[in-house]
Amino acid sequence: MARVQLEHITKRYDDVTAVDDVSMEIEDGEFVTFVGPSGCGKSTTMETVAGLTQPTEGQVYIGDDDVTNLAPKDRGVAMVFQNIALFPHMDVFENISFGLRLRTYDDEEVHRRVEQAADIVQLEGMLDRMPDELSGGQRQRVAIARAIVRNPDVFLMDEPLANLDAKLRVHMRTELQRLHRELETTIIYVTHDQAEAMTMSDRIAVLNEGRLQQLAPPLTCYNEPANRFVAGFIGSPSMNFIEGELVDGSLETANFTVELDAARLPKVAVGDAVTLGIRPEDVHLTAYADSLAAPTEPIDAKTDVLEPMGDEVFVYLLLAEGAAGSMEEDPATSPNQLLMSVTPDTEIEADQDINVVLDRSKIHLFDAATGEALVHGITGLEGPESGTAPTEAE
Numbered sequence: 047m048a049r050v051q052l053e054h055i056t057k058r059y060d061d062v063t064a065v066d067d068v069s070m071e072i073e074d075g076e077f078v079t080f081v082g083p084s085g086c087g088k089s090t091t092m093e094t095v096a097g098l099t100q101p102t103e104g105q106v107y108i109g110d111d112d113v114t115n116l117a118p119k120d121r122g123v124a125m126v127f128q129n130i131a132l133f134p135h136m137d138v139f140e141n142i143s144f145g146l147r148l149r150t151y152d153d154e155e156v157h158r159r160v161e162q163a164a165d166i167v168q169l170e171g172m173l174d175r176m177p178d179e180l181s182g183g184q185r186q187r188v189a190i191a192r193a194i195v196r197n198p199d200v201f202l203m204d205e206p207l208a209n210l211d212a213k214l215r216v217h218m219r220t221e222l223q224r225l226h227r228e229l230e231t232t233i234i235y236v237t238h239d240q241a242e243a244m245t246m247s248d249r250i251a252v253l254n255e256g257r258l259q260q261l262a263p264p265l266t267c268y269n270e271p272a273n274r275f276v277a278g279f280i281g282s283p284s285m286n287f288i289e290g291e292l293v294d295g296s297l298e299t300a301n302f303t304v305e306l307d308a309a310r311l312p313k314v315a316v317g318d319a320v321t322l323g324i325r326p327e328d329v330h331l332t333a334y335a336d337s338l339a340a341p342t343e344p345i346d347a348k349t350d351v352l353e354p355m356g357d358e359v360f361v362y363l364l365l366a367e368g369a370a371g372s373m374e375e376d377p378a379t380s381p382n383q384l385l386m387s388v389t390p391d392t393e394i395e396a397d398q399d400i401n402v403v404l405d406r407s408k409i410h411l412f413d414a415a416t417g418e419a420l421v422h423g424i425t426g427l428e429g430p431e432s433g434t435a436p437t438e439a440e
């Protein structure tokens with residue numbers, strides 16, 4: 047077990063900056079997931095920990111050691127990749143033990159470690175099977191067992207579930223969590239799948255264009271995203287974003303107004319452009335909004351398309367008169383569209399005029415210029431700040 051520290055890691059390839067000044071500290075025994083869109087630098091960052099990539103600038107520490115210039119085999123790390131390469135002519139036992147034999151452990155120690163690892167990944171009884179007699183999930187477990195037997199300080203996993211079918215992937219997620227609980231080893235996990243990151247990790251490192259956007263527990267990234275990128279990337283379907291402008295006493299968007307005193311927001315002032323963010327589950331039909339402590343004023347909308355998912359229904363709303371539900375327009379960024387999620391028992395149909403409210407406690411505001419989050423929840427931010435208004439008596 048060991049903590050991992052990245053200090054100002056930058057990796058440049060000719061004209062591409064794959065990783066741009068990334069610093070973070072991963073605690074001993076922590077499960078941290080690097081997540082972000084394809085090409086954001088997740089794999090490259092992890093490869094600098096593995097020793098497969100030499101950073102252009104910066105240092106990597108494992109435990110107390112600066113390992114920046116150490117060979118991969120001397121770092122105490124074990125990797126599991128997306129493409130599981132098992133030796134087809136070797137059985138499960140031989141595949142798992144292959145790396146140990148290279149390290150000249152005696153037979154007894156090899157057997158002990160392989161049996162223990164096979165037990166952890168629930169492959170006991172399958173040690174004499176050949177790879178072509180295994181399912182995709184079992185082959186992946188062999189690959190994980192092969193990493194376990196090396197008893198690494200740090201596990202590095204790069205999209206290890208990407209090639210599995212959807213059901214097996216969900217199953218393997220729970221297995222990896224159990225594995226982490228049993229081994230208590232530091233795990234760094236790479237995925238582009240935000241759901242995978244949300245469900246397994248102690249903390250998520252969200253990357254975009256080589257830069258670290260936020261490193262925080264999953265629910266913090268969800269409820270208090272550091273910026274618009276994290277807000278849009280974490281959560282499915284995505285948060286709605288609506289551009290607006292701060293005017294005296296409110297935030298004005300193309301189709302509705304939210305009461306808000308700009309003086310009570312950090313970093314922005316009347317006249318500034320801000321982006322309002324609201325998740326689909328925080329948009330409510332006015333008729334069903336009794337339970338909300340702080341709803342906005344009702345917003346006129348027309349239902350467009352309904353997507354019943356079984357446990358919830360996604361309702362695409364058009365806010366502007368005559369706004370066509372155009373396929374080219376991303377509903378998450380269109381000022382005239384809003385995605386709402388409702389429970390399946392909600393009485394609602396397509397092409398219906400309705401009123402919705404937003405839960406003020408769940409409205410996020412972002413600086414439109416920088417994308418930086420200004421505030422999460424605007425309950426109580428309407429009207430001038432109490433105590434600062436001049437009193438009549440004086």
Ligand code: ADP
Pocket residue numbers: 059062063064065082083084085086087088089090091
């Ligand atoms: P991710 O894992 O998030 O998909 P990568 O870390 O693989 O992203 O890549 C980050 C960026 O660096 C991409 O633009 C990719 O094309 C570039 N890149 C990665 N490896 C190399 C390389 N060996 N040579 C040149 N460019 C590379």
